[in-house]
Amino acid sequence: xxxxxxxxxxxxxxxxxxxxxxxxxxxxxxxxxPACGDMVSVYIRVDDExxxxxxxxxxxxGCASNIATGSxxxxxxxxxxxxxxxxxxxxxxxxxxxxxxxxxxxxSVLAVDGLRAAIQNYEEKHGLIKEKIPTTKEIVLKRLxxxxxxxxxxxxxxxxxxxxxxxxxxxxxxxxxxxxEHQFANNIREEIVEKLESLWDVEKVVVKFVT
Amino acid sequence: MEKKTIxxxxxxxxxxxxxxxxAMKPYFFDVYAVATSEFGYSLGIEARETLDSARAKxxxxxxxxxxxxxxxxxxxxxxxxxxxxVVKKLSEKKGKHIIVSKIEDxxxxxxxxxxxxxxxxxxxxEVDKYGFIDLNKLNxxxxxxxxxxxxxxxxxxxxxxxxxKEIAEICxxxxxxxxxxxxxxxxxxxxxxxxxGIDLLTVSAHTIxxxxxxxxxxxxxxxxxAKWIDGGFQEFDLRAGVENIPGAVGFAKAVELIxxxxxxxxxxxxxxxxEKIQKEISDTILNGHPERRIPHNANITFHxxxxxxxxxxxxxxxxxxxxxxxxxxxxxxxxxxxxxxGGNHERAHGSVRFSFGRFNKRDDVDKIVxxxxxxVGRLREISPxxxxxxxxx
Numbered sequence: 001x002x003x004x005x006x007x008x009x010x011x012x013x014x015x016x017x018x019x020x021x022x023x024x025x026x027x028x029x030x031x032x033x034p035a036c037g038d039m040v041s042v043y044i045r046v047d048d049e050x051x052x053x054x055x056x057x058x059x060x061x062g063c064a065s066n067i068a069t070g071s072x073x074x075x076x077x078x079x080x081x082x083x084x085x086x087x088x089x090x091x092x093x094x095x096x097x098x099x100x101x102x103x104x105x106x107x108s109v110l111a112v113d114g115l116r117a118a119i120q121n122y123e124e125k126h127g128l129i130k131e132k133i134p135t136t137k138e139i140v141l142k143r144l145x146x147x148x149x150x151x152x153x154x155x156x157x158x159x160x161x162x163x164x165x166x167x168x169x170x171x172x173x174x175x176x177x178x179x180x181e182h183q184f185a186n187n188i189r190e191e192i193v194e195k196l197e198s199l200w201d202v203e204k205v206v207v208k209f210v211t
Numbered sequence: 212m213e214k215k216t217i218x219x220x221x222x223x224x225x226x227x228x229x230x231x232x233x234a235m236k237p238y239f240f241d242v243y244a245v246a247t248s249e250f251g252y253s254l255g256i257e258a259r260e261t262l263d264s265a266r267a268k269x270x271x272x273x274x275x276x277x278x279x280x281x282x283x284x285x286x287x288x289x290x291x292x293x294x295x296x297v298v299k300k301l302s303e304k305k306g307k308h309i310i311v312s313k314i315e316d317x318x319x320x321x322x323x324x325x326x327x328x329x330x331x332x333x334x335x336x337e338v339d340k341y342g343f344i345d346l347n348k349l350n351x352x353x354x355x356x357x358x359x360x361x362x363x364x365x366x367x368x369x370x371x372x373x374x375x376k377e378i379a380e381i382c383x384x385x386x387x388x389x390x391x392x393x394x395x396x397x398x399x400x401x402x403x404x405x406x407x408g409i410d411l412l413t414v415s416a417h418t419i420x421x422x423x424x425x426x427x428x429x430x431x432x433x434x435x436x437a438k439w440i441d442g443g444f445q446e447f448d449l450r451a452g453v454e455n456i457p458g459a460v461g462f463a464k465a466v467e468l469i470x471x472x473x474x475x476x477x478x479x480x481x482x483x484x485x486e487k488i489q490k491e492i493s494d495t496i497l498n499g500h501p502e503r504r505i506p507h508n509a510n511i512t513f514h515x516x517x518x519x520x521x522x523x524x525x526x527x528x529x530x531x532x533x534x535x536x537x538x539x540x541x542x543x544x545x546x547x548x549x550x551x552x553g554g555n556h557e558r559a560h561g562s563v564r565f566s567f568g569r570f571n572k573r574d575d576v577d578k579i580v581x582x583x584x585x586x587v588g589r590l591r592e593i594s595p596x597x598x599x600x601x602x603x604x
Contacts, residue, residue: 005523010523013520014527020593037538037556038517041595060593061560061595063523066538067520
């Protein structure tokens with residue numbers, strides 16, 4: 001039999017580790033969205049003293065590489081300090097799985113992003129973000145890389161749909177190069193707002209569709 | 212792990228029937244000459260007569276409508292010849308507008324897109340939630356400059372059967388050529404070309420247990436078509452190249468081998484599958500129309516889970532099916548058909564197509580539903596959507 005993934009990936013896909021959710025987690029994140037494709041949630045429990053990941057769980061609404069990556073990163077991260085865990089990247093996850101198909105990068109990167117976002121969520125909640133960096137266009141752009149363009153299955157930035165960004169006294173304006181009546185306009189708007197409104201100095205997010 | 216695959220992807224391609232292979236064999240080893248003219252040598256004359264008789268058998272399955280049947284390399288080529296051949300011949304005189312539906316299979320859709328890049332105006336007709344085009348919209352879109360309308364007979368993914376009789380009438384009234392891609396309906400749904408005003412019809416052998424690499428295009432008397440492949444004078448001087456005689460024989464044999472009751476049998480298996488899934492697995496949607504669909508197709512969305520994960524789990528257990536999920540496709544694009552019927556990405560993401568063929572048994576349905584219950588259940592267990600959407604949290 002010939003399967004599209006190697007044995008290790010298949011094994012993690014068949015028997016994913018650390019699956020499920022944690023009640024009242026210390027940190028939590030959800031990356032991706034059902035409107036666009038894959039989605040991953042990561043829950044963490046952190047030892048407040050040692051700053052080590054005591055427990056980590058994930059849930060996946062995604063394809064095999066998404067599930068396998070979720071499984072491997074939870075294995076890699078468990079027991080590590082937050083600083084160590086933040087450094088786990090896609091390459092490390094992919095290597096630990098013996099390699100993933102390149103075309104599946106997007107689906108597997110989501111799990112890595114999920115882990116980082118869960119740690120960030122913990123840090124934000126515990127006042128561990130030392131320096132409050134003011135939001136800039138670059139920061140907005142970086143966050144928009146996590147908003148998917150459902151038509152392409154890739155993010156808005158890579159598919160050149162972000163035509164303009166303005167940041168001014170607490171208001172972020174984002175222009176998206178799609179018609180207002182586009183079938184995914186609402187999904188995209190919701191996701192942009194969700195990704196940007198948690199920034200500490202952002203009070204209002206305005207999304208405009210311009211063609 | 213040598214287990215026999217339970218194959219439920221017959222819409223993609225079928226296992227060839229042994230009897231087709233037997234019928235083809237002599238045309239590789241005994242009558243291997245090219246089809247010559249009636250003044251050629253005997254082996255070539257025999258080859259030509261064989262080719263003509265294969266042609267006649269397929270035409271007879273279409274109701275002996277007169278006109279011509281061109282053998283091609285398959286339905287992709289047939290649809291390309293039909294669309295590009297007509298506009299090449301007629302657009303100068305008539306105009307540069309064509310109409311297709313949004314949910315056509317890629318040969319038609321991408322032929323239309325390619326013409327669009329060359330400056331043609333293309334109307335992509337929307338479809339309703341079942342996949343039907345709106346005849347009023349067709350009436351509105353069609354105009355004096357419309358050279359060609361290409362609307363499929365049955366959909367490749369959700370199996371919806373269009374009202375091609377009505378569509379043909381609208382086209383005839385408006386003096387536009389009508390092509391239909393019947394790849395997924397031919398021999399599964401009756402097509403009597405004498406009763407339908409169809410100008411061009413695409414069919415294929417490999418979807419009916421015939422060989423791959425052969426298809427045909429029916430061309431009604433008087434329909435203008437530009438020569439497709441330059442070379443010799445084969446296929447009515449429309450498509451050059453040495454004829455695929457074993458293929459044509461295999462195609463004709465495959466047509467002959469479909470008894471009327473086979474479609475009823477396939478439909479009963481299909482209905483049994485749908486009924487069982489709906490009864491035993493929660494949160495599913497049947498994509499397409501409940502009745503007006505080809506007998507061997509079922510397309511079901513399993514909510515909260517992703518299709519490639521389903522198909523891979525099934526594959527590891529010995530089942531072959533396909534999905535409209537973006538993750539499964541080479542292009543990483545979700546099914547344009549599911550999106551076309553108004554489904555969102557989630558609906559495409561969890562959609563699975565089951566298509567039956569001659570070699571499926573009732574037992575296959577029991578087995579795949581058992582497997583699905585477990586696979587879908589396990590994937591839902593790990594899905595972050597299960598709580599919020601299933602009201603369990």
